[in-house]
Amino acid sequence: MNLHPVSLVGAGPGDPELLTVRALRRIEAADVVLADDLIDPRVLALVKGRLLRVGKRGGCVSTDQHFIHALMIREARAGHRVVRLKGGDPFVFGRGGEEVDALRDAGLDVEVVSGLTSGIAGPAAVGIPVTDRRATPGVILVTGHPGEGRSEPDWAALARTGLTLVIYMGVARAADITARLLAAGLRADLPAAVVSAAHTERQRHAVTTLARLPDCIAEQRLTSPALIVVGEVAAQADAARLGALAAPPEAQVMAG
Numbered sequence: 001m002n003l004h005p006v007s008l009v010g011a012g013p014g015d016p017e018l019l020t021v022r023a024l025r026r027i028e029a030a031d032v033v034l035a036d037d038l039i040d041p042r043v044l045a046l047v048k049g050r051l052l053r054v055g056k057r058g059g060c061v062s063t064d065q066h067f068i069h070a071l072m073i074r075e076a077r078a079g080h081r082v083v084r085l086k087g088g089d090p091f092v093f094g095r096g097g098e099e100v101d102a103l104r105d106a107g108l109d110v111e112v113v114s115g116l117t118s119g120i121a122g123p124a125a126v127g128i129p130v131t132d133r134r135a136t137p138g139v140i141l142v143t144g145h146p147g148e149g150r151s152e153p154d155w156a157a158l159a160r161t162g163l164t165l166v167i168y169m170g171v172a173r174a175a176d177i178t179a180r181l182l183a184a185g186l187r188a189d190l191p192a193a194v195v196s197a198a199h200t201e202r203q204r205h206a207v208t209t210l211a212r213l214p215d216c217i218a219e220q221r222l223t224s225p226a227l228i229v230v231g232e233v234a235a236q237a238d239a240a241r242l243g244a245l246a247a248p249p250e251a252q253v254m255a256g
């Protein structure tokens with residue numbers, strides 16, 4: 001039988017206009033789409049084949065990863081065009097690497113279709129250029145939730161780099177992370193921003209200081225999915241020049 005490669009497709013952060021052309025083509029051509037929880041309903045609406053929701057939310061109750069692998073393998077062996085649709089970019093905190101390994105081990109071809117990662121596009125949605133050279137020589141993308149049995153990032157070492165920190169999956173542990181960064185010597189008044197549900201109809205954000213970050217998250221009720229940005233560049237969110245152009249009227253700047 002002529003097997004199609006399975007496509008691991010990045011859906012971007014939300015708004016379907018941020019899909020790549022290739023992602024859109026793969027989604028439309030798929031016989032079956034296995035989609036994560038975080039995929040925007042407007043992207044799911046583009047699916048013409050069978051849609052299977054195989055959620056993974058913030059490390060809580062989720063479809064077993066092995067079950068997802070087995071399902072993809074079964075569908076692909078049945079000769080179906082399989083799209084595994086993942087939020088943002090499939091290779092940024094998405095277990096994409098594990099899924100590629102499982103598919104290749106099963107003798108299947110895999111294609112990875114990169115997407116816009118929320119850690120870059122989310123801050124950008126509220127006017128934060130994560131590597132603005134006037135403020136920093138670079139950016140670190142790091143998880144605030146390494147997962148069961150995985151080691152904690154060395155927050156003190158990250159703090160010493162002077163690079164912008166973009167923290168995925170960090171809101172639930174913001175108090176702990178903030179304490180570690182302050183203990184490592186980051187300034188209490190260093191700008192910090194939180195962008196929740198970026199590029200979706202529920203987008204909200206706040207700008208504050210590192211010391212006030214946990215309180216700000218609680219006061220503004222900023223919930224997952226959200227990115228935390230720590231570094232001088234976070235202060236640029238206030239300008240909201242891009243937010244004003246690209247976001248719907250209800251997504252106004254919220255200063256915390």
Ligand code: SAH
Nearest residue numbers: 088089092094117118168169197198225226
């Ligand atoms: N592969 C994804 C990340 C998956 S991990 C990507 O490249 O973006 C899930 C985490 O990503 C969430 O907990 C949150 O920190 C972040 N995230 C994903 N989509 C987001 C969005 N639209 N707005 C803000 N954060 C988002």
